[in-house]
Amino acid sequence: MSIFIFNGFLLLCFVVATVLNVLVLGSPGAAEIMYLKPPLKMCRYSKVNSILEAQCSKLKLRKIPLNLNVDIEMLDLIGNYLTELEKDSLHPYKKLAYIYLGGNSIAEIDEAAFANQPYLTLLDLRLNDCDTLSKSLFQLPYLHTLYLGYNHLNDSVFKVKVTSPLKLLQLTKNELTTIPNIGVQPTLLNLNVSYNKITSISTEDLAPFCSLKELDLTGNSINFKAGSCDCQRFIAWVKLRQIKIKPDDLYNCTKTPATLNEDCANVRFSNRTNELFDECLAIIQHEVETEKARSFWIYVVSCISVFLFVLFVVLFCVHKQKKQLTANDDNIDMRQQEPDNNYQNICR
Numbered sequence: 001m002s003i004f005i006f007n008g009f010l011l012l013c014f015v016v017a018t019v020l021n022v023l024v025l026g027s028p029g030a031a032e033i034m035y036l037k038p039p040l041k042m043c044r045y046s047k048v049n050s051i052l053e054a055q056c057s058k059l060k061l062r063k064i065p066l067n068l069n070v071d072i073e074m075l076d077l078i079g080n081y082l083t084e085l086e087k088d089s090l091h092p093y094k095k096l097a098y099i100y101l102g103g104n105s106i107a108e109i110d111e112a113a114f115a116n117q118p119y120l121t122l123l124d125l126r127l128n129d130c131d132t133l134s135k136s137l138f139q140l141p142y143l144h145t146l147y148l149g150y151n152h153l154n155d156s157v158f159k160v161k162v163t164s165p166l167k168l169l170q171l172t173k174n175e176l177t178t179i180p181n182i183g184v185q186p187t188l189l190n191l192n193v194s195y196n197k198i199t200s201i202s203t204e205d206l207a208p209f210c211s212l213k214e215l216d217l218t219g220n221s222i223n224f225k226a227g228s229c230d231c232q233r234f235i236a237w238v239k240l241r242q243i244k245i246k247p248d249d250l251y252n253c254t255k256t257p258a259t260l261n262e263d264c265a266n267v268r269f270s271n272r273t274n275e276l277f278d279e280c281l282a283i284i285q286h287e288v289e290t291e292k293a294r295s296f297w298i299y300v301v302s303c304i305s306v307f308l309f310v311l312f313v314v315l316f317c318v319h320k321q322k323k324q325l326t327a328n329d330d331n332i333d334m335r336q337q338e339p340d341n342n343y344q345n346i347c348r
């Protein structure tokens, strides 16, 4: 009996303690329980143009969920509380083509974070706290769109071999002091380095990007060497290569004295500029030729296949016909003849 009373007393103590804990220490405990059982933290799936997408934006996530459908091709994690991308953060998802991580607080990216993403074509890391990036990111075979705006990236981030076929590189509001020195990039169409700390630019910076169509330099304080034709040379190159640059007032070379402008009418580009540009063109040319050769061989192989198929059909029919004749000879007495079957119809 006393044991029961004693147990009852303990139970009462426990209940009172818990209630007090919740009441006095209050909300943190309650909040934590809510946090552990998140009824709203559910990613939604949708399928657009046969692309399976997981939408996990604004769910206060601190980690990338690892229990999503492994076949997702698009992952939207915009506006969460992610602080780092670890080696295994994206590990289960091997078909991702689009990853949106904008508006988080990502400061650390493991070197291998994207190692498992061979099909990645677009990565959005805008509005994070990155001051470095994993080098392997720039070697993904299909990556063509890279949004890195509003981070803390400086020139050293681009001391890396870039082999990804980048078309768009968006670097607004970072800490660059020069145009990224990423070597010859024959695919690059759009480079956005607005609102960085770029103070100088030359034709040699742009020559490796022989397909470039748009360059946004807004919000940098670019100065050309006083008394030189550098500005006119730069603008001549931009016009020759039909690159659209921003801001517009760069075109006027207003900071150079007007008298000089006339002397600068026939500027020449450095040999290095021409070399870099030609190197870039050569890569495009090589690709075009490889593609032509490929098409040629596909054509040849198709022709041979068709020829072999026709030959096979002909031989087959001849063979069938012969057999038929022999059979007819054998059954020459028989009154009834079997109706033609399909093979014989084809062959006649």
Ligand SMILES: *[C@@H]1O[C@H](CO)[C@@H](O)[C@H](O)[C@H]1NC(C)=O
Pocket (backbone or CB within 6 Å): 149, 170, 172, 192, 194, 214, 215, 216, 246
């Ligand atoms: C460069 O990026 C900024 C910020 O995203 C954008 O407002 C601007 O239009 C972009 N420039 C070009 C030429 O696309």
Ligand SMILES: *[C@@H]1O[C@H](CO)[C@@H](O)[C@H](O)[C@H]1NC(C)=O
Pocket (backbone or CB within 6 Å): 248, 249, 251, 252, 254
């Ligand atoms: C630059 O030159 C163009 C004409 O070529 C003119 O319309 C424009 O106002 C000039 N801009 C500045 C900022 O001087």
Ligand SMILES: *[C@@H]1O[C@H](CO)[C@@H](O)[C@H](O)[C@H]1NC(C)=O
Pocket (backbone or CB within 6 Å): 271
């Ligand atoms: C640039 O190339 C031209 C012709 O190809 C050559 O005559 C000249 O010496 C070169 N200049 C330099 C600085 O290498």
